[in-house]
Every structure is written in C-alpha cells, then in structure tokens.
Amino acid sequence: MNSQELWVHVYGRLKSCKSISTTQLKQLHSFLIKTRPLPLKYPNLISSPPSPPHKHKHKYSHSTHILSFLNHLEKPDLCLSLYNAIIQGLPSNPTTKTASLFQLFELLGHMLANGILPDHYTVPSVLKACAQSRALREGQQIHAYAIKTGLVLSNVYVNNTLMRVYAVCGVIKWVRMVFDESPQRDLVSWTTLIQGYVKMGFPREGVEAFFGMCDAEMRADEMTLVIVLSACSKLGDLSLGKKISGYIYDNGVCRDVFIGNALVDMYLKCGDADFARKVFNEIPVKNVVSWNSMISGLAHQGKFKEALDVFQEMQRMGLEPDDVTLVGVLNSCANLGVLEMGEWVHAYVDRNQIEADGFIGNALVDIVEA
Template sequence: MLKGYAKNNSSSSLVDAVSFFCQMRNDSVQPVVYNFTYLLKLCGDNSDLRWGKLIHAQLILNGFSSNLFAMTGVVNMYAKCRQIHEAYKMFDRMPVRDVVSWNTIIAAYAQNGLSSVALELLLRMQEEGKRPDSITVVTILPACADIVSLRIGKSIHAYVLRAGFESLVNVSTALVDMYFKCEAVGIARLIFDRMSNRNVVSWNSVIDGYVQSGDVEEAMSVFQMMLDQGVEPTNVTVMGALHACADLGDLERGMFIHKLVDEFKINSDVSVMNSLISMYSKCKKVDTAAAIFERMKVKTLVSWNAMILGLSQNGRVYEALNYFVEMQWQNIKPDSFSLVSVVPALAELSVVRQAKWIHGLVIRNYFDDNVYVMTALVDMYAKCGAVHTARKLFEMMNERHVTTWNAMIDGPRSLHKNYSRMLGCEEMWTSQRGNTKEEAS
C-alpha cells in the first residue's frame, strides 16, 4: 500500500500514506526499512520538508539511522527539498556508502546549480574506489553543460566508451545535450545520428539544442523528421518547435503545430499554451494570441508576461499596459520579466509621469538591482526625454551590460527624436486610460 502511494506521487498521496503508516503503527505492526524509503520519496517528490523531518525522526527512533537504504532515502529527501547542506551532512555520517549513495549526493549538487561541487564529488567517489555507473554519467553530464566545460565533458565521453555505456539511450541522450550546451553542435549531431535507439527525449534534446544554438531552421527539420518516423511529440517537443517557429516568424508551420497540439490533446498544458501565445505574437498575430490567452482556464505569471510582451512588441502599448494593471488587480505579483516587458511600452508613450510610476513599482518590488530592469528604465527615461534621470540611474548601477551602455549612448538622440511626440502624449494617455488611471497610480 505504501509503495502504491509513493508511485502515485501527489500531495494528497503523501497525507494518505502518512495516515496509513500511523494506522499500521496503531495496529502494532513493526515497520521495515522500505516503509521509510517510500515515505521519504513522497516527501522529496512533493518538497515537503516538514513531513520529511518527521519521517526522518521516526526512522531514527526505529533504529535505521545506520541503514544504507534508509539513509540514502534521507539524503535524497533533503536534496529534493533544497536542503543541500543537510543532505551532505547525512551523507557524510553514513558508515558505508555504495554507488547509489554517491549518485544521490552528486545529483543533489548538480540539480541545485552547484555543478563544480558535483564534479569534485565525482573525483572523491573514484578516489574511494567506487566505479561510476551509467546513472552517475547521466547525472554528471548536465553539470559539465552547466559550467560549459567541453574538456571535462569529453573526458566523461571517453569513460563512457571505455565502460561500454554508449549503447544506452539515456547516456547517449545526455551526451547529445551536453555537447549542444557546450556549443559543439557537430559532435552532438554525430552522436545522435549514430544512435541505434532513440526515445522522445533524444529528439527533444536535438530540437532544443538547435533552437538554443540559433539554427532554428535545422530544429524544424529535425522536428519534421521526428514526425515522419512516427514518434509522438510531447509538450517539450512542441514548445521547442513553437520556439523555432517564433524565431523564424513562420506562421504557417506555427499553425500546423497548433493543430498537432489539439490532435495530441496537450492543449490543457499551460506551458504549451504560453508557447503558442509567444509564437503568434512574434508572427504578428497578436489578436490570435489574445484569444488563446482569454480562453485559458489557468493562467500563470508566464502567461501574463507572454501576453504583455506580445502586445508591447506589436505596438499595442495601451493594451499591454491594461493587461499589466489587470494582472496586478488579480493579485499576481510581477517579476523582473514582467517589468522588462512593460517598460518598453511606457517608453513608446514618452510620458515622464507614467515612467516615474513604473520606476516606483520597480523600487517597491526590489528590482532596482536587476541589470535588465534597470537597463530598461535607463532606455525608457532617455526616450521620455529625461536624459539626466537616465544618466543618474546609469551611474547608480553596480553592473552594466553592453545594452546598458547602448541605451545611455543613444539617450541624447532619443531626446530629439521623441520631443515632438512627448508634447501631446500626456493628454492621449489620460483619455485612453479614463477612470482606471487613478487605480493604476
């Protein structure tokens, strides 16, 4: 029963599993080690640290604190709850460690953005006489990609060949992904073409790899090849293909993929619908994007951001601002991307009063140290004619990108270009916004 709850993997299953475990204890049934490993897996999968600590305490009380399987489950639970130091503390106390234990702690660091530490642990693992298996390889290759270390990636590839893991589809797929992310596109494609067995994840890695490397036409070619071979796309496949269509501005193929979304019944996936909104917006069909947005039963912050950016990029600045205000009325807190999307719309209006309003919002939401948001503000003030304010913000920035310098250099030119527009824009904004301007401010 506990194993069944663990496989179900939901928050309700966790409550039911714990309740069932308590019932088992009330019936004086002595727990075995696997009872705890199933419960710890559920806690980790649901990132429920409170229940995880309680299960850990019960595990100790029942005398399993030195059990290899139980303590590996504890390490995994803390890692998935993003308590990396606790996970390592438990790992370090283990009197005996096997390859699974090492894989668990390496994955803990690799999956939480601490790739360098994960690679150091891989060396320690070998120094302690443990030979990495295929799971170790699949775990550590994303860490190489994360730090863009082609040299280490190639050394792991050499180990894969010596150990005879190259025929395993998950290992080859991880290698493809690593090479793409390390910008070795040719090697990535060579490995993919030589794979005797491929799963949908393999195809997704290649499509996404080409999109990220800027070769969106090849990404679409691989997507079509995948369909021709009868491989059913997943939501990840579709999002990669829609990204490619958006970058190409290819409305025809974008609409074809939209039909596939309905055909494969993944139109309830909010991430897929967000990708459709972005694709239609970039293909200048922002009304279609808006229709999709309005039909969505569940809207995330990403949905709002995609819609605001789409309207802003298509010159529909008033509508973009209306969506931004409506988003806040619905108690959805903007993030840095929301602000970077809406600030250019205000720059188009060239109204200093509204520029100050969004600047105040940036400060209240603690984004005044975000280089992308501050660059957008510098550009906005410059386009609104407030070049001195733009320069003041520019001087206050601790970090500047080349885009920041470009915005400041272009500032005086923007002042002359936009001066005539500025004169009548304040009145236009007031008439467009009507009664809602007071609430917005």
C-alpha cells in the same frame, strides 16, 4: 557483526539518505572504525581529474570523508551498488559545481583502483555533473569510456545524458553525432536535439528535427512543443507556427499555461495579434508570463495602446507585475507619450525597491525623454 551483516547495515543507511551529508558519513565512518579498525588503502588511478581552484580547497572535506569511509570497508564490500548509492546521493550545490565534479572523479578513481567498472547508472550521474559544470573535457573523457565499454551503443539513457553535456557546452555537431549514432532514440533524445538546435541559434534545423521526429512516429509532449513553438517565434514564420498549432489540436496535447504562453508569443511575433488574443483568452489559468507575452508582444508590434490596455486588465485581476512587465509598459508609455502611466511605474519601482538598472533603467530614461 560479519561482513555480510555490515554490508546490509551500511547500505541500508545509505539507501535511506536522500543526500549524503558529512555528518552522516562521519557516523558511518565511526561505526566502521569501531568494527573494522584496519583500513585498506588503494591508489587512485585517475591521472588527471579536474583540479579544484586553490581558494575552494576547504570545501573538499566531504569527498575526503567519503574516501576515508570507503577505505575502511574490506574489498568484497566495495561493490558497484555502494558506489552508485554514494555518487547519486552526493548533494548538488550550484555554488560549488567544480567541487562536486572533482569529488565525483575522485570516487571514479577509487572505483577503478578497486577493479570496479562504472555502469549505466554511474556514467549518467557523472555526465549530469559535467553538464551542470559545462565541463566539456571531462564529458569527452566519460564519452570515451562509454564507447570503450559499449554503453553508448547499448543504453539510450547514457546517450541522452551525453547529448545534454554537448548541448549545454554549445557543441551542436557533437549532439547530432551522438544522436545519429544512437541505435535507440526516445522522446528525450529528440527533444534534446531540437532544444540544442534552437538554443544555439538554429531554429530552422530544430523545426526540421521535429518533423523528423513525427516521421519516426514519435509523439511530442508539452515540453517539446514549447521548444518548437519558440523556434517558430524566432523564425517569424506564421505558416509554420500554424502547422505546429494544428499538431497540438490534432493530437489532443494538453493546452496548459506553458503551451498557451508559447502559442501567444508565437502568434504575436509572427504578426497575428488577433489570434494571439484569442489563445490568451482561452488560457484557463494565466500566470505573469502569460500577461508579459501579450504586453511585450503587442508593444513589439507597435500596438502600444493595446499593450497598456492589457496591463490595466492585469492590474484589475490583482496580479503583481515583474521586471519584464514594467519594461513593456514603460516602452509603450514612451512611444505614446503617456507621462502619467510612466510616473506610476516609476513610483512603483521606487516603492518596491526594484533596482532601476539594465532594461528598466533604460526604459525609465526613455519615458523621461519622451
């Protein structure tokens, strides 16, 4: 099998894998050893990759197999498409985030050692791992590389992923900086900026960014509007919330359960229980969050009897309450002195082996003391 045929076979196998397992790499590695027994070794040019904790060293055999696999390819076969296929196929394990990031930086070092430069497919994949691990320093390193190679100025996908890194790391000024310096912005750019402001405690700035998006003639989708409605809820600004509600109606945005829940939450937190109930009734298919929004929102307004009425309606519909539901119900029982309902909730907690700690535990204490 010549070099070209080998490449077609190996790359075809890689493309067919949804994720690259150690077993699959071993199989390909064995094949390469048989067909090309003399491995080529190249130095690693990454001087300071993220270091894995000592206790997790046994989890790095996956990247060892990848590098060993790559070292058995002749230099012409080490092309950018192959590296991107491997990087994008690396499994993402939430329990070993640091390990995954370490693997990626090892692969980047191997790429650079072979004179292969990461592109607009490679960089976002690495930035996603940085965001998942909240690895600010490594994200900054990739940002510097993207600036040097012009990817920041030329690719909106790279910019959006970079904004995401800074957003999850809690550095809103850098989110704004990347956004302001981006020559191209799409809906994801605006949504990432808005979400960054709202999650970091700047709801007013998030709403202002939304109106800036409207001025730029960018149409919001359901996800963006849920975030903006949550900002209105945090502000308790009914007038502002009604403007966003008007935008939803005027632009024919699909009023799915997520939009419906966000509207209910906004109206309740802004003090309009009647309209919240109207929106709630219009939600075609309600989930537990829908009912929780009504129960908790009414309890927050001091409408404890109405909250219990909604809970009883939920029971008649055959929906199972969750922790949030039970806390709202217990708080309403405690404030009304309805011991019977409180005892029912207590029995429900015991029967379903729900841990009575945190909010549920405190609510149970309140009902006993009421």
